[in-house]
Amino acid sequence: MSLADFRNEYDKFDLPEHLLTADPKELFSQWVDEAIRLHAPEPTAMSLSTVAPDGQPSSRIVLLKGFDESGVLFYTNYDSKKGQDLAHNPKACLLFFWPTLQRQIRLEGTVHKAPTPLSAEYFHSRPLASRISALASPQSQPTTRVALEQRSDEIATQYGEHPPYPENWGGYYLAPHHVEFWQGRTCRLHDRFSYTLHNSQWQIQRLAP
Numbered sequence: 001m002s003l004a005d006f007r008n009e010y011d012k013f014d015l016p017e018h019l020l021t022a023d024p025k026e027l028f029s030q031w032v033d034e035a036i037r038l039h040a041p042e043p044t045a046m047s048l049s050t051v052a053p054d055g056q057p058s059s060r061i062v063l064l065k066g067f068d069e070s071g072v073l074f075y076t077n078y079d080s081k082k083g084q085d086l087a088h089n090p091k092a093c094l095l096f097f098w099p100t101l102q103r104q105i106r107l108e109g110t111v112h113k114a115p116t117p118l119s120a121e122y123f124h125s126r127p128l129a130s131r132i133s134a135l136a137s138p139q140s141q142p143t144t145r146v147a148l149e150q151r152s153d154e155i156a157t158q159y160g161e162h163p164p165y166p167e168n169w170g171g172y173y174l175a176p177h178h179v180e181f182w183q184g185r186t187c188r189l190h191d192r193f194s195y196t197l198h199n200s201q202w203q204i205q206r207l208a209p
């Protein structure tokens with residue numbers, strides 16, 4: 001089959017107006033809950049797009065670790081490429097795609113670092129191997145497999161079960177000012193609604209698919 005002939009029918013759900021919530025956080029919460037409950041693969045995986053100082057965008061997957069009034073939370077290495085991009089330009093975009101639910105959510109906004117005590121608390125809740133690799137991996141830097149494994153062994157030997165919280169690792173909140181929900185529908189007449197923050201009020205619009 002040629003790629004041009006590859007297509008899918010989107011017919012599982014709809015998103016009628018009466019299911020829209022006044023605050024997009026509520027609908028976001030419902031869709032994340034449904035993705036988990038209906039066993040969507042990697043339900044908390046989201047694509048994070050940042051922009052480099054030269055204007056070049058880049059995207060990568062990170063994991064959703066919470067959301068509240070501060071925004072949508074993920075954890076990473078602050079010295080990584082994404083961390084450097086965000087230090088220069090805190091505007092970013094998160095994108096969820098749950099293929100089995102035929103749903104997409106885009107969140108555009110501004111990113112700020114989570115408070116260090118929160119990041120440290122989350123760091124200490126992670127499995128030991130994850131804590132060691134957060135310390136051992138100079139994320140986004142060129143390396144070798146041997147160097148990574150050696151560094152990981154050194155940290156395990158040095159700290160045993162108690163690797164310390166690394167200050168260059170932690171959470172970011174993306175506080176959205178624009179959120180869009182996309183629900184696949186039949187005949188490509190998908191349901192799309194955008195929420196835009198104006199003077200602290202969310203304004204909702206249906207968008208053409």
Ligand SMILES: Cc1cc2nc3c(=O)[nH]c(=O)nc-3n(C[C@H](O)[C@H](O)[C@H](O)COP(=O)(O)O)c2cc1C
Pocket residue numbers: 042045058059060061062063064074075076077080081082083139140
């Ligand atoms: C399923 C999945 C989950 C991931 N979760 C994270 C995460 O939560 N945090 C993170 O820093 N990188 C995560 N990564 C790795 C990133 O996609 C990326 O490779 C890494 O953060 C380096 O990105 P950068 O060099 O653009 O900064 C994940 C990758 C995949 C495929």
